Amino acid sequence: MTSPRTPGPRSSGSLASGEGASGAARRVMPPPVTPPGSEVTQLYGPDFAADPYGTYERLREYGALAPVEISPGVGAMLVTDYRAALDLLHDSETWSKDSRTWQQSAPEDSPVMPMLVWRPNLFFSDGETHERYRRAITDSFDRIPPHELRTAVIELADSLIAQFGEKGEADLMTEYARVLPLMLFNRLFGLPDSYSEQLITALAGVWEGRTPEEASAAGAAFEGYIGELMAAKKQVRGEDLTSWFMDHPAGLSDEEVMHHTVITMGAGHEPTANLIANALARMLTDDRYYSTLSGGALTPLDAIHDVLQNEPPIANYSAHFPKRDVYFHGTWIRRGQLVMVSYAAANTQHGRAEAGASGGATGSGGGAHLAWAAGPHSCPVQQPAVLIATTAIERLTAWLSDIELTVRHDQLTYRNGPFHRALTRLPARFTPISPDQPGATPWESRESRPREKHRRTSPAR
Numbered sequence: 355m356t357s358p359r360t361p362g363p364r365s366s367g368s369l370a371s372g373e374g375a376s377g378a379a380r381r382v383m384p385p386p387v388t389p390p391g392s393e394v395t396q397l398y399g400p401d402f403a404a405d406p407y408g409t410y411e412r413l414r415e416y417g418a419l420a421p422v423e424i425s426p427g428v429g430a431m432l433v434t435d436y437r438a439a440l441d442l443l444h445d446s447e448t449w450s451k452d453s454r455t456w457q458q459s460a461p462e463d464s465p466v467m468p469m470l471v472w473r474p475n476l477f478f479s480d481g482e483t484h485e486r487y488r489r490a491i492t493d494s495f496d497r498i499p500p501h502e503l504r505t506a507v508i509e510l511a512d513s514l515i516a517q518f519g520e521k522g523e524a525d526l527m528t529e530y531a532r533v534l535p536l537m538l539f540n541r542l543f544g545l546p547d548s549y550s551e552q553l554i555t556a557l558a559g560v561w562e563g564r565t566p567e568e569a570s571a572a573g574a575a576f577e578g579y580i581g582e583l584m585a586a587k588k589q590v591r592g593e594d595l596t597s598w599f600m601d602h603p604a605g606l607s608d609e610e611v612m613h614h615t616v617i618t619m620g621a622g623h624e625p626t627a628n629l630i631a632n633a634l635a636r637m638l639t640d641d642r643y644y645s646t647l648s649g650g651a652l653t654p655l656d657a658i659h660d661v662l663q664n665e666p667p668i669a670n671y672s673a674h675f676p677k678r679d680v681y682f683h684g685t686w687i688r689r690g691q692l693v694m695v696s697y698a699a700a701n702t703q704h705g706r707a708e709a710g711a712s713g714g715a716t717g718s719g720g721g722a723h724l725a726w727a728a729g730p731h732s733c734p735v736q737q738p739a740v741l742i743a744t745t746a747i748e749r750l751t752a753w754l755s756d757i758e759l760t761v762r763h764d765q766l767t768y769r770n771g772p773f774h775r776a777l778t779r780l781p782a783r784f785t786p787i788s789p790d791q792p793g794a795t796p797w798e799s800r801e802s803r804p805r806e807k808h809r810r811t812s813p814a815r
């Protein structure tokens with residue numbers, strides 16, 4: 355799980371704010387992060403996917419940041435400390451999102467590069483440029499009435515449930531959680547449902563990042579989809595996000611519209627799928643949610659907040675690069691070095707609620723979590739994302755009132771990769787239903803009471 359370490363950050367450069375130490379203390383050059391010859395932790399591979407939280411615990415021994423490798427030959431510093439994460443995310447004076455200098459010395463064909471290579475979009479921009487891009491995104495999402503969004507999710511959920519309802523079993527990851535947001539985005543961007551399949555393959559490849567060939571084929575497939583979308587909307591505008599981006603007062607160029615469509619879909623699909631699936635996995639394996647399915651105390655929204663706090667769908671991201679050498683929370687970081695935030699580690703840090711309850715999002719536990727990141731680049735689509743996930747879960751559990759997993763929570767497996775917390779499968783069984791029978795609704799279809807459940811185990815984190 356580890357490989358020879360990449361050089362730790364050393365610097366004789368200028369000092370910068372953020373570490374909370376006194377000026378005198380800051381002038382003392384600290385030792386390298388890890389002693390020469392030691393190893394750097396890999397944030398990829400089966401070991402990490404099987405036990406990311408064990409890895410985060412070990413990384414805490416380095417302090418607020420630790421050296422990691424996010425893909426072979428791609429080193430980064432990972433912030434695991436909650437307070438340090440907030441300091442970084444809110445300090446645009448010191449930290450930039452522009453990856454151009456960094457990527458010059460990064461391996462071009464690494465499978466993680468699609469997530470890190472600079473493009474003219476809000477993820478990789480700072481200051482006024484970022485604000486201009488971000489307005490186009492937030493204003494366009496604001497034009498979608500929540501009740502219409504909910505209706506669209508219900509329609510798509512019902513169409514998917516109709517496909518597997520009669521089988522009495524389904525992989526809720528591949529047959530539901532992963533497909534539903536994709537079909538929804540396809541609609542929101544203004545293309546017919548028949549285009550969804552092309553997107554499923556492409557986006558899975560981009561996020562999974564296995565081999566360079568797969569990553570690049572996925573990127574090409576995604577570009578092909580976007581090309582068709584742009585051409586269609588240039589010809590005829592509609593009531594959809596793509597058209598709204600095109601006509602937004604920010605005056606985005608064709609290239610900028612294309613990049614913002616790509617980033618919205620790329621940024622939105624995978625985490626929403628994981629939010630739905632991770633929340634379902636908790637609900638279906640945790641006694642506290644058992645009664646929810648027939649009207650108990652804990653709701654799908656509780657499961658979603660539980661996931662946001664304890665198992666964020668994006669575990670590690672917020673790629674930042676210091677504008678100058680900086681001594682940050684006890685570690686020297688070189689100008690332009692890649693630093694990422696582990697929302698998963700920061701959220702689950704012991705005592706983090708006391709470390710600073712402002713700046714992040716409020717969860718059901720009363721503290722602030724970082725599942726949406728924080729600061730100027732925090733997720734701009736939080737409310738729609740929660741609405742989508744909640745509706746998807748409510749609809750599924752309304753139709754399939756006795757649904758349960760066919761494996762224990764601790765037998766679930768997760769996909770490899772440094773960024774996401776993504777289940778490979780979510781196998782479930784339920785009493786078969788026929789959703790397409792004339793006049794049926796999810797409520798009417800439940801003729802019998804939920805059958806006796808197997809005892810459920812508490813979910814692992």
Ligand code: HEM
Nearest residue numbers: 476477621622625626671672673725726727731733735739
């Ligand atoms: C409808 C679904 C979603 C859409 C369209 C969406 C879109 C976006 C966009 C455009 C950004 C970039 C913001 C910026 O740089 O200013 C962003 C950031 C982010 N989103 Fe979302 N998002 C969605 C759902 C989610 C979900 C479900 C999660 C996880 C709970 C999530 C977590 C994040 C995080 C952590 C960031 C910061 C990433 C970074 O700066 O590196 N998003 N999102």
